[in-house]
Amino acid sequence: MAFTKDFLWGSASAAYQIEGAYDTAGKGPSIWDIWAHLPGKTFEGTNGDIACDHYHRIEEDVALMKEMGLKAYRFSISWPRIIPAGTGAINPEGIAFYNKLIDTLIKAEIVPMVTLYHWDLPQALQDEYSGWESRRIIDDFVNYSNVCFENFADRVKYWIVMNEPNIFTSLGYMLKLHPPGIQDEAIYLKAFHHTVLAHAKTVIAYKEAGYDGMIGSSIAYTPTYAASDSQEDQRAKRNFDVTGPLWYLDGYYKGAYPVAGVAYYTKKGVMPVVTRADETMMAAAAELADFIGINYYQTATIAHNPEDGVGFSEMNTSGKKGTQSENGIPGLYKQIHNDKLEYTDWDWAIDPDGLRYGLEILNKRYGLPIIISENGLGAYDVLTEAGEVNDDYRIDFLRKHILACEAAMSHGVNLLAYCTWSFTDLLSWLNGYKKRYGFVHIDFDSEALKRTKKKSYYWYQNVIATNGEEL
Ligand code: BGP
Numbered sequence: 001m002a003f004t005k006d007f008l009w010g011s012a013s014a015a016y017q018i019e020g021a022y023d024t025a026g027k028g029p030s031i032w033d034i035w036a037h038l039p040g041k042t043f044e045g046t047n048g049d050i051a052c053d054h055y056h057r058i059e060e061d062v063a064l065m066k067e068m069g070l071k072a073y074r075f076s077i078s079w080p081r082i083i084p085a086g087t088g089a090i091n092p093e094g095i096a097f098y099n100k101l102i103d104t105l106i107k108a109e110i111v112p113m114v115t116l117y118h119w120d121l122p123q124a125l126q127d128e129y130s131g132w133e134s135r136r137i138i139d140d141f142v143n144y145s146n147v148c149f150e151n152f153a154d155r156v157k158y159w160i161v162m163n164e165p166n167i168f169t170s171l172g173y174m175l176k177l178h179p180p181g182i183q184d185e186a187i188y189l190k191a192f193h194h195t196v197l198a199h200a201k202t203v204i205a206y207k208e209a210g211y212d213g214m215i216g217s218s219i220a221y222t223p224t225y226a227a228s229d230s231q232e233d234q235r236a237k238r239n240f241d242v243t244g245p246l247w248y249l250d251g252y253y254k255g256a257y258p259v260a261g262v263a264y265y266t267k268k269g270v271m272p273v274v275t276r277a278d279e280t281m282m283a284a285a286a287e288l289a290d291f292i293g294i295n296y297y298q299t300a301t302i303a304h305n306p307e308d309g310v311g312f313s314e315m316n317t318s319g320k321k322g323t324q325s326e327n328g329i330p331g332l333y334k335q336i337h338n339d340k341l342e343y344t345d346w347d348w349a350i351d352p353d354g355l356r357y358g359l360e361i362l363n364k365r366y367g368l369p370i371i372i373s374e375n376g377l378g379a380y381d382v383l384t385e386a387g388e389v390n391d392d393y394r395i396d397f398l399r400k401h402i403l404a405c406e407a408a409m410s411h412g413v414n415l416l417a418y419c420t421w422s423f424t425d426l427l428s429w430l431n432g433y434k435k436r437y438g439f440v441h442i443d444f445d446s447e448a449l450k451r452t453k454k455k456s457y458y459w460y461q462n463v464i465a466t467n468g469e470e471l
Contacts, residue, residue, distance in 0.1 A: 002409035003468040008111060008417035009460075010072030011065070011439065012374050014118035014163065016048045017426040019078065021055035026091040028084025030120035031131065032429075035179035043317055046432035052424055052442055053449050058101050060451065064440055065423060066108035068457060069464045073110050074373055074419045075101065076118035076163065079144050086122030087140050095151050102155050113158040113373075113417070115218070116145055116202070119168045119178070119429075126180060132169065132191035141198040142205055149206060157213035158417075160293050160373055161202050164220040165195035166248040175312065177430060186270040193272040196251045200285030207288045214416075218293030218373040219248050223358035227303035227336055236333035237302040239264075243332070253366045255279070255286030291416060292366055295374035296401075299341075299354035305334035316347040317430045319380065323347065346378055346435065352400035359408035359415065369414040375401050376421035378428065378435040381454065389441045389454035398456065399471045406468065420460070424451065 016032045023029065036047035054061055065073055079086065081094035105112045121131050129136045145161070153159075171178040173188035182188075199217045206215050222245055226237035242261035250258050256279065265271040305328040313327035324347035328334025337343075342350045355375070362370060377397040381389050398420060409415050425438035433444040439457040443450045462470055 002406040005467070007415075007467065008072040008113075008371075008419075009070065009464040009468075010074055010111075010113065010417050010419035011070055011421075011423035011460075012074035012113075012419040013054075013422050013424070013426060014076045014115065015078035015081070016051070016118070016120045017422075017429070018048075018052040018054040018075075018424065019081075020048065020050040020053040022049045025055075025081075025093040025097065026084060027078065027094065028080035028086070028091075029123040030078065030080045031123050031126050031179040032120050034123050035181070041181070043428075043430055043432035046427060048427050050449075051427050054424075055097065057449075058104055061424065062101075062104045062108050062110070064451060064453070064457075065105075065110055068439070068461045070110050070423070071464065072113050072158070072417055072419065073105055073423065074113040074115060074158075074160070076115035076120075077148055078120050079117065080120065080122040080124075082147060083122065083144055084124075086125035086128075087143065090147060098152060102152055106155060111158065112156050113160065113371075113419070114148070114152065114156045115160040115163045115373075116148060117141070117161065117198075118163040121179075131180065132172075132194050133187055135194060135197075137194055138198045138201055142201045145202040146205060146209075149209065149211060153206075153211045153213060158371070159206065159213060159215040160218050160371075161199045161215065162195055162217040163373075164218060164295055165192060165199070165252075166244075167220045169195065175315075177315070185268070186272070189265060189270055190272040192248070192251070193274065193278075196282060197278060199252060200255075200281045203285040203288050204281065214290035216289045216291040216293050216368075216371070217252055218295055218371070219245075219252060221245060221249070221294040221296055221358055221362070222298065222300045223354050223361060224300045224302050225338070227301055230304070232304035233302065236304045240300065240302045240333040240335075249292070249362070249366070251282065253286055253289060253292055253368065255283035289368065291369045291371050292362055293371045293373040294358070294362065295421070296355050296358060296372060297375065298349040299338075299351045299358070300335045300349075301338040302333050303336045305330055305332060307331045310334050315430070319345045319431065319435060321345045321347060344378060345380060346431065348378070350377075350397065352397075352404040355401050356404040356408045359405070359413045360411060363408075363413045369416050371417045371419070372405070372415065373417075373419050374421040375418065376437045378431070378437050380434060381425075381436045381441060383441055383443070383452060387452060389452060391454050391456045394454070394456045395459045398460070402463065402468060402471060
């Protein structure tokens with residue numbers, strides 16, 4: 001058996017997507033609180049004002065986790081709930097809320113795994129210096145992280161500094177889909193670089209303070225295939241890798257960006273300033289990080305894209321299968337449909353083998369233990385009149401991905417944890433409440449927000465009870 005006794009069977013969430021209580025108990029506004037209230041920015045105007053109302057239902061939600069036998073629960077801390085204006089005064093009610101959550105989890109014998117940044121930047125810092133665009137964010141972020149360490153590190157032993165810095169910067173600064181809704185490649189690369197530095201300085205601070213837990217960050221990882229073995233497609237795949245997955249991962253875990261990517265961005269005039277001091281800090285943090293976190297949903301199949309080829313296209317946020325068109329960067333690459341794979345209703349490729357392939361690449365390239373901090377299937381679920389959700393498709397998806405983990409582990413990958421996305425249904429940033437991921441259904445149409453265990457809940461319960469033997 002690949003899974004050791006202490007393997008962390010987990011599940012995940014993020015503050016903005018579940019907590020609600022967005023303007024109560026001393027919390028300051030985040031960029032998402034403001035953005036989601038601007039007309040036309042989110043799917044059908046959905047927002048996280050109430051979300052799952054988890055803020056008021058810790059006991060109920062953790063009791064469901066306990067009954068399931070969950071070993072680890074990954075959640076994020078909302079920076080503006082802890083420090084409402086981003087810097088300065090600490091909100092004692094925010095600290096009390098997370099203390100209560102952590103203590104309730106520990107009492108239920110569930111290991112808390114904390115994400116420090118899952119995209120809800122204090123709006124005050126966006127207003128004051130444009131948030132991630134400015135180097136000023138680095139010290140403010142480290143200060144916030146230190147407040148979290150000082151208050152929670154006695155009980156929290158797994159820290160994920162950043163969640164998917166590649167996604168929030170590309171969607172925020174290239175695709176205009178996340179706040180601040182800008183399209184500027186130089187700013188995107190600069191903002192990403194600042195996330196690397198904020199991560200690096202936080203990792204160093206954590207280690208220098210002598211805490212005894214593990215720390216890293218989670219990248220949205222998309223392993224790639226070349227569409228064919230033609231030289232042009234192979235080159236397109238390399239172009240994608242050095243400006244995409246390897247750019248992000250090397251920045252965090254090698255302490256230096258890939259040379260070919262640096263050359264490309266420099267020629268284009270959009271390469272961010274990377275100082276000597278930055279390089280030193282990045283290298284130090286790469287040495288100190290305890291694990292690589294990845295969120296894995298899909299692979300990408302990459303093909304040659306001529307100079308007059310396709311550019312960026314709209315993402316499928318409608319949930320109408322087959323509406324995603326090819327997209328890419330003319331002259332560099334394009335991402336195409338892979339006929340060998342099934343797709344979700346949101347046109348995300350379903351590719352369990354891609355997870356094994358990706359884990360083995362990461363193991364070889366970085367040699368660190370790995371935490372899968374997210375993996376799951378977004379789908380339309382139906383609550384029957386009998387009060388059941390028969391999500392066999394989700395069970396099938398998770399089973400195949402767990403088998404892929406097992407195969408990778410038996411080939412030497414040191415996988416510490418597997419967290420599904422998500423424990424309960426929750427808000428999807430761009431797809432509202434209809435795209436569901438949870439083991440627990442939430443009736444978002446009624447104020448009661450009733451929780452119902454899905455078929456997959458009982459299935460995962462048994463997977464955990466048998467430590468992965470019965471899938
Ligand atoms: C990741 C995010 C999560 C979650 C998930 C599913 O990128 O870290 O917060 O939202 O993707 O994505 P979506 O809700 O777009 O389907």
